[in-house]
Amino acid sequence: MRLLDFLKGERKKSASVAKERLQIIVAHQRGHRGQPDYMPMLEQELLEVIRRYVQVEQDAINISLDSDNDCSVLELNVTLPNRG
Amino acid sequence: MAKIIVVTSGKGGVGKTTSAAAIATGLALRGNKTVVIDFDVGLRNLDLIMGCERRVVYDLVNVIQGEAGLNQALIRDKRSENLHILPASQTRDKDALTLEGVEKVLGDLSEDFDYIICDSPAGIERGAQLAMYFADEAVVVTNPEVSSVRDSDRILGLLSSKSRRAEQNRDPVKEHLLITRYNPNRVDDGDMLNLEDIREILAIDLIGLIPESEAVLRASNQGVPVIHDDKSDAGQAYADTVSRLMGEDVPLRFHSAQKRGLIARMFGGGARR
Ligand SMILES: Nc1ncnc2c1ncn2[C@@H]1O[C@H](COP(=O)(O)OP(=O)(O)OP(=O)(O)O)[C@@H](O)[C@H]1O
Ligand SMILES: [Mg+2]
Numbered sequence: 146m147r148l149l150d151f152l153k154g155e156r157k158k159s160a161s162v163a164k165e166r167l168q169i170i171v172a173h174q175r176g177h178r179g180q181p182d183y184m185p186m187l188e189q190e191l192l193e194v195i196r197r198y199v200q201v202e203q204d205a206i207n208i209s210l211d212s213d214n215d216c217s218v219l220e221l222n223v224t225l226p227n228r229g
Numbered sequence: 230m231a232k233i234i235v236v237t238s239g240k241g242g243v244g245k246t247t248s249a250a251a252i253a254t255g256l257a258l259r260g261n262k263t264v265v266i267d268f269d270v271g272l273r274n275l276d277l278i279m280g281c282e283r284r285v286v287y288d289l290v291n292v293i294q295g296e297a298g299l300n301q302a303l304i305r306d307k308r309s310e311n312l313h314i315l316p317a318s319q320t321r322d323k324d325a326l327t328l329e330g331v332e333k334v335l336g337d338l339s340e341d342f343d344y345i346i347c348d349s350p351a352g353i354e355r356g357a358q359l360a361m362y363f364a365d366e367a368v369v370v371t372n373p374e375v376s377s378v379r380d381s382d383r384i385l386g387l388l389s390s391k392s393r394r395a396e397q398n399r400d401p402v403k404e405h406l407l408i409t410r411y412n413p414n415r416v417d418d419g420d421m422l423n424l425e426d427i428r429e430i431l432a433i434d435l436i437g438l439i440p441e442s443e444a445v446l447r448a449s450n451q452g453v454p455v456i457h458d459d460k461s462d463a464g465q466a467y468a469d470t471v472s473r474l475m476g477e478d479v480p481l482r483f484h485s486a487q488k489r490g491l492i493a494r495m496f497g498g499g500a501r502r
Contacts (some may be wrong), residue, residue: 163375165423175382179386
């Protein structure tokens with residue numbers, strides 16, 4: 146099998162690339178599961194507000210909603226660029 | 230009380246209708262009173278796969294809108310007396326279905342049948358959500374391919390939040406993974422996701438593995454569900470799937486490559502006969 150791999154060139158198998166990509170995508174999707182339908186809009190609008198003051202990337206904002214029995218916590222994480 | 234099973238996927242063209250037809254036929258052949266419903270309103274297909282397209286008079290939308298009774302719309306399968314088909318409309322659109330209407334039809338069918346199989350349309354919109362809403366179990370049809378796996382995960386999210394069982398806080402919909410169009414040769418070559426990877430990513434139980442097979446096209450050409458072709462790999466794989474749905478423990482087949490010559494392997498030819 147080594148010889149075969151060698152003959153075919155040692156590129157990374159495409160299926161393992163697919164697996165790695167999917168693991169990231171699915172983890173991300175599952176993080177958003179069960180959240181209220183307004184969350185993507187809220188996230189987008191918060192991003193717009195923040196951008197009026199600081200220039201941040203699209204993925205610099207991370208928002209999540211955790212619910213206990215009687216209270217919910219909206220957690221907002223924004224990675225700001227280094228002050229330069 | 231019938232068991233309601235939705236066959237769904239998110240992504241289009243992955244084999245939902247092929248699978249719904251095969252599973253419904255298989256359940257009927259095993260002695261269960263079974264009805265299979267086409268929820269793909271506007272784009273009906275199931276009638277062709279079941280070979281009953283010339284006997285369609287009324288459809289699901291007619292029943293929901295009170296233009297025909299269930300007994301007028303149900304088509305009895307030619308080959309199995311335990312099996313009935315409820316076709317979709319070709320002329321209306323998905324808005325012709327209402328939640329109350331679907332609930333009434335499923336409720337009425339529940340009294341006479343053991344299994345109700347719902348063939349979902351593609352997508353994650355209203356049509357697909359209606360098809361899954363009342364389900365007790367879901368067969369999530371997935372091809373070994375990135376977009377299909379991602380869409381399957383979206384569907385799993387909907388099943389756990391937008392189904393009646395979820396909304397009523399009852400036991401969740403039982404989710405089953407059905408991998409179709411699997412090509413073990415390409416998996417061996419490292420160019421196709423293998424079944425363990427897919428199962429691990431989606432984290433649900435595997436109910437069946439259907440190989441990429443020429444028997445499927447042959448079956449759809451003839452309007453005979455592929456499970457009737459009991460000599461074929463796909464037919465046998467669907468029969469195994471039905472056994473597992475009925476709670477039997479059946480070993481997995483068709484997961485490893487057929488032997489090929491060195492030359493074929495080196496050049497990656499992977500067609501399955
Ligand atoms: N195991 C298989 N081997 C080979 N071809 C297959 C297999 N399963 C399905 N196909 C082919 O894939 C195509 C799509 O199948 P099918 O209509 O069942 O998919 P679908 O998910 O119902 O599509 P849609 O989303 O449009 O409703 C058909 O041409 C069918 O013959
Ligand atoms: Mg279909």
